[in-house]
Amino acid sequence: MPISYKKTVAVLEGHCEIEEAETLLAWLLEHPKGRLNLKRLGHPHTAVLQIMMALRPEVSAFPENEEIAAWLQPLWNEGM
Amino acid sequence: MDPMLEAFISESRDNLETAGRCFLELEKCSGDEGLLNDLFRSVHTIKGSSGLFDIPVFTKVVHAAEDVLDSVRSGELLMTPEHIDMFLDTMDQVSVWLDDLESTGSLGDGAEARSQVLVQDLRALLSAPPTVGSDPNVTEPEDLSQPQDAPDTGGRLCTPPGWLAAMPDKLRLALYARTGGESLDILAIEYTPDSQCFFSGEDPLHIVRTLPGMVWFHIQARDSWLEPVEMDPYQCNLVFHAVAAGTDNEIRHHLRYVNEWVHVMLLAPDQLVVPEGEFGDSEPFETFIEESTQLIEEGGWRRLRQRIHPLLEVSEPGFLQTSVLHWMETLLKEDEPNQALLESLLETLRSGVFQWPEEMFDPVTQDNTPSLVEDGTSVSMHELDEPRLAAVRQALVVQRHILSMPCSYELLAGRIASVAKVVKNLLAASESHPAGLDAAIETALDEKSPEPLVAFVDDLLSAMKPDGKKPASGPEDKPMQREEVRHQDVSGQQVGGSDGEICPRMGAMPKQMSTSAGEPPARSKTLRVDQQRIDALMDLVGELVVAKNAMPFLARRAENDFGIRLLAKEIKAQYAVINRLAEELQGAVMQIRMIPVSSVFQRFPRLVRDLSRKLGKQIRLVLEGEETEADKNVVENLADPLIHLVRNSLDHGLETAQERESAGKPAEGTIILRAISHDDQVIIEVVDNGRGIDPEVIKRKAYGKGVIDEQRLDTITDHEALQLIFAAGFSTAEEVSDLSGRGVGMDVVRSVVMQAGGRVSVESKKGEGTTIRLSLPLSMAVTRVMMVEVAGQCYGVAMENIVETVRVPTTDIQRIKHNEAVVLRDKIIPLFYLSKLLNLKVNTASSGEVAILLMKVAGQEVGLVIDEFHEGLDIIQKPLEGVLVHYPWYAGAALLGDGRVLLVLNIRELLSCR
Numbered sequence: 005m006p007i008s009y010k011k012t013v014a015v016l017e018g019h020c021e022i023e024e025a026e027t028l029l030a031w032l033l034e035h036p037k038g039r040l041n042l043k044r045l046g047h048p049h050t051a052v053l054q055i056m057m058a059l060r061p062e063v064s065a066f067p068e069n070e071e072i073a074a075w076l077q078p079l080w081n082e083g084m
Numbered sequence: 085m086d087p088m089l090e091a092f093i094s095e096s097r098d099n100l101e102t103a104g105r106c107f108l109e110l111e112k113c114s115g116d117e118g119l120l121n122d123l124f125r126s127v128h129t130i131k132g133s134s135g136l137f138d139i140p141v142f143t144k145v146v147h148a149a150e151d152v153l154d155s156v157r158s159g160e161l162l163m164t165p166e167h168i169d170m171f172l173d174t175m176d177q178v179s180v181w182l183d184d185l186e187s188t189g190s191l192g193d194g195a196e197a198r199s200q201v202l203v204q205d206l207r208a209l210l211s212a213p214p215t216v217g218s219d220p221n222v223t224e225p226e227d228l229s230q231p232q233d234a235p236d237t238g239g240r241l242c243t244p245p246g247w248l249a250a251m252p253d254k255l256r257l258a259l260y261a262r263t264g265g266e267s268l269d270i271l272a273i274e275y276t277p278d279s280q281c282f283f284s285g286e287d288p289l290h291i292v293r294t295l296p297g298m299v300w301f302h303i304q305a306r307d308s309w310l311e312p313v314e315m316d317p318y319q320c321n322l323v324f325h326a327v328a329a330g331t332d333n334e335i336r337h338h339l340r341y342v343n344e345w346v347h348v349m350l351l352a353p354d355q356l357v358v359p360e361g362e363f364g365d366s367e368p369f370e371t372f373i374e375e376s377t378q379l380i381e382e383g384g385w386r387r388l389r390q391r392i393h394p395l396l397e398v399s400e401p402g403f404l405q406t407s408v409l410h411w412m413e414t415l416l417k418e419d420e421p422n423q424a425l426l427e428s429l430l431e432t433l434r435s436g437v438f439q440w441p442e443e444m445f446d447p448v449t450q451d452n453t454p455s456l457v458e459d460g461t462s463v464s465m466h467e468l469d470e471p472r473l474a475a476v477r478q479a480l481v482v483q484r485h486i487l488s489m490p491c492s493y494e495l496l497a498g499r500i501a502s503v504a505k506v507v508k509n510l511l512a513a514s515e516s517h518p519a520g521l522d523a524a525i526e527t528a529l530d531e532k533s534p535e536p537l538v539a540f541v542d543d544l545l546s547a548m549k550p551d552g553k554k555p556a557s558g559p560e561d562k563p564m565q566r567e568e569v570r571h572q573d574v575s576g577q578q579v580g581g582s583d584g585e586i587c588p589r590m591g592a593m594p595k596q597m598s599t600s601a602g603e604p605p606a607r608s609k610t611l612r613v614d615q616q617r618i619d620a621l622m623d624l625v626g627e628l629v630v631a632k633n634a635m636p637f638l639a640r641r642a643e644n645d646f647g648i649r650l651l652a653k654e655i656k657a658q659y660a661v662i663n664r665l666a667e668e669l670q671g672a673v674m675q676i677r678m679i680p681v682s683s684v685f686q687r688f689p690r691l692v693r694d695l696s697r698k699l700g701k702q703i704r705l706v707l708e709g710e711e712t713e714a715d716k717n718v719v720e721n722l723a724d725p726l727i728h729l730v731r732n733s734l735d736h737g738l739e740t741a742q743e744r745e746s747a748g749k750p751a752e753g754t755i756i757l758r759a760i761s762h763d764d765q766v767i768i769e770v771v772d773n774g775r776g777i778d779p780e781v782i783k784r785k786a787y788g789k790g791v792i793d794e795q796r797l798d799t800i801t802d803h804e805a806l807q808l809i810f811a812a813g814f815s816t817a818e819e820v821s822d823l824s825g826r827g828v829g830m831d832v833v834r835s836v837v838m839q840a841g842g843r844v845s846v847e848s849k850k851g852e853g854t855t856i857r858l859s860l861p862l863s864m865a866v867t868r869v870m871m872v873e874v875a876g877q878c879y880g881v882a883m884e885n886i887v888e889t890v891r892v893p894t895t896d897i898q899r900i901k902h903n904e905a906v907v908l909r910d911k912i913i914p915l916f917y918l919s920k921l922l923n924l925k926v927n928t929a930s931s932g933e934v935a936i937l938l939m940k941v942a943g944q945e946v947g948l949v950i951d952e953f954h955e956g957l958d959i960i961q962k963p964l965e966g967v968l969v970h971y972p973w974y975a976g977a978a979l980l981g982d983g984r985v986l987l988v989l990n991i992r993e994l995l996s997c998r
Binding site: 025026033047054055058059075078079 | 302309321
């Protein structure tokens with residue numbers, strides 16, 4: 005499972021395919037205060053990214069991978 | 085060939101035809117929305133389907149055409165005859181590509197280059213100043229107008245996109261530094277994925293991340309996000325902006341599958357120069373500015389560099405000034421620094437606003453270049469002289485108008501950017517730098533709404549009135565107009581948010597949407613079937629007819645050979661039923677093959693338009709009876725002869741406007757193309773009201789060219805003389821023109837029509853016009869022939885040529901020199917022996933009587949001596965194949981009910997090769 009859902013944190017790891025988008029959305033709707041752990045995120049499918057951008061949940065850890073962090077982190081900083 | 089490609093080609097051809105027709109109609113009534121929509125739809129369909137195949141250059145051209153049409157439809161562009169010319173050229177090219185695709189499966193050499201030229205030309209239309217909607221009195225002053233931000237695929241230097249400023253300064257600086265050493269193409273990519281793209285397995289983020297030479301990218305929501313509960317995770321609502329450095333080809337190749345959603349722009353390194361940051365205290369820089377102005381003018385680059393260095397050490401990051409200094413430093417590393425750009429940067433230090441020097445993008449004459457460095461203080465507009473001020477004001481009004489026009493989502497960003505550019509230039513030209521423009525542009529782009537910019541322009545306009553007079557669109561009507569803009573914007577957003585690709589376009593035509601919403605669109609019940617299948621069906625019907633014809637033989641045998649009369653009777657009764665069914669089936673299949681002649685007529689408006697322009701004549705084409713139907717083969721056979729005939733009428737028949745007026749006729753000549761169905765024939769007439777044909781001239785010419793002899797010259801009637809124009813090697817044109825008059829045209833027409841089993845004739849009155857009439861069989865599938873017997877063999881002779889059948893006593897046959905003839909009803913009929921013509925053994929047994937088949941061949945009656953007449957019958961005539969192809973005196977062959985093969989004679993050929 006690329007996304008494992010804990011009590012308050014969803015951990016995204018590796019490649020998150022489009023199939024994950026709907027479950028992630030559902031989880032975030034259910035847990036409005038839920039946080040995302042993106043530490044080991046490899047590549048989110050555009051649909052998954054879109055969910056993150058739209059709902060902007062709190063991120064507990066940004067990706068370790070610098071390349072990803074470089075474009076992902078600003079998305080949380082600016083007024084999307 | 086791939087069946088999908090096949091379908092695409094045939095469908096696209098139909099769509100091209102529709103498009104061509106629409107263009108010509110549009111020329112007459114340019115505003116017709118229905119036509120525009122038809123046109124747009126057909127081009128859109130071609131584009132859409134072409135995406136299925138690996139022909140990106142093709143798609144690009146059609147896409148460009150579609151974009152232009154879209155802006156025509158939304159009223160941003162006015163269609164002129166020149167535009168239509170260009171579109172027609174484009175359509176021609178597309179049609180050529182379709183042919184190439186069909187024959188070779190690829191687009192052929194040079195397609196890429198051709199495509200680029202076409203795309204550039206088409207896109208140039210989009211970037212031309214808008215012509216619709218602006219008050220004709222309010223024109224943009226030429227010296228101030230700027231070519232607007234055109235989507236550029238050709239690699240021309242154009243205004244860099246506004247979002248480039250979002251790229252961190254550091255990255256841009258680094259990228260700029262890289263360009264010094266290597267040869268890099270810097271591409272600005274704007275990728276707006278189709279909202280449905282996830283369903284086709286696309287992952288836009290992946291495409292962007294894996295771009296070759298990816299430097300930086302940025303993701304934005306296209307429309308504001310819906311409430312999380314309402315969100316559809318499978319609709320893409322993102323826009324990607326990316327900058328990549330590598331080779332142009334490689335990057336474009338990477339994007340080939342999403343080609344139509346991507347907008348790639350080639351950037352010059354200098355276009356990366358956008359200082360960013362907060363405008364800090366400018367005091368510490370004042371001395372520097374003063375010194376540097378001097379240094380830049382003199383070109384003292386080394387000293388300037390030395391000045392910058394210590395300053396950079398003390399300035400803090402995050403300020404605009406620091407960024408400017410960094411850029412100046414970077415620029416100065418080059419051997420030949422861009423002086424204008426440095427001046428602009430220096431100006432930024434002074435004013436806090438950066439703009440690219442104008443000459444970077446447009447060759448503007450010196451006096452129009454804003455004097456950015458002359459004077460530090462900004463000049464208010466009031467100090468400008470009145471005419472210039474008026475010009476600026478007018479231009480602003482136009483820009484404001486452009487902003488308030490409804491517009492689809494895709495166009496909006498581009499429009500805002502281009503208006504922003506013009507406004508910036510206007511302000512620069514009027515030497516005024518009111519604050520807030522950049523902010524307004526930014527908000528406009530972010531919110532995807534033109535309103536902030538409109539507000540800014542409005543403020544400018546009201547500020548510009550010198551003595552407090554109201555601007556052109558006074559404040560009393562201003563709120564209302566603004567309201568209107570907001571309203572349009574909102575509707576645009578709603579529609580845009582709901583359903584990606586198509587909806588924003590529909591937003592541009594809400595009227596039709598609402599009218600057609602009530603009734604569901606009529607669904608076309610047309611089946612597209614390969615012609616071969618119909619032909620196969622026709623063959624089967626033919627065989628059924630043949631099999632059916634065997635039943636009377638069977639009945640006869642039952643009665644005669646086996647002596648069972650009752651059975652014979654029953655067989656005959658069954659035969660009657662099967663006969664009826666077979667005939668109905670045959671009729672039904674033939675009906676399938678029928679197509680309206682309009683499919684041939686359609687191409688003539690274009691032909692007449694092009695040729696009349698070329699010849700400088702005023703010609704009106706009238707089409708009548710386009711709905712008349714005939715067999716597909718017949719209609720297709722018609723095309724070439726008709727083109728010859730119409731060209732002839734255009735070239736020789738119709739006079740020039742002056743000639744016509746001096747002859748007392750209306751200046752505009754008319755050509756009528758008429759189809760009438762008459763019994764089992766379809767008659768096509770080409771009628772012109774031109775100068776007509778003088779039979780005397782024809783007679784003399786024909787005599788001079790040896791077409792007729794002296795004797796015939798004396799006896800020939802005017803009507804007969806006219807028919808001579810169809811004779812081989814006959815042309816009355818004094819000079820051979822580009823169009824016709826090579827002396828082959830009419831002859832070719834006749835032979836083609838003859839081959840199709842038709843006839844052609846001409847009527848003309850000198851000074852009044854000419855009518856050429858083609859009559860063709862409605863269907864070529866079933867032929868009625870008469871069986872004749874000669875030397876023990878049966879042959880078929882087409883019934884339509886037979887005048888009568890007679891038996892004449894041998895004594896009535898007379899000899900005229902070495903020809904035999906017979907006098908029938910006071911007419912001399914030359915006689916020919918079919919047995920001799922076919923080189924068969926002559927039947928010497930004379931019964932004292934000969935059977936003569938009286939036929940009309942090439943307008944003359946001739947008698948064909950045969951042995952015996954047989955019954956007439958319907959046959960499905962097949963062309964001869966294989967070795968028999970080379971025997972032109974056989975028109976074809978058919979299978980008889982008892983299994984025999986019947987050869988059908990082509991009497992005309994037979995007589996001519998006697």
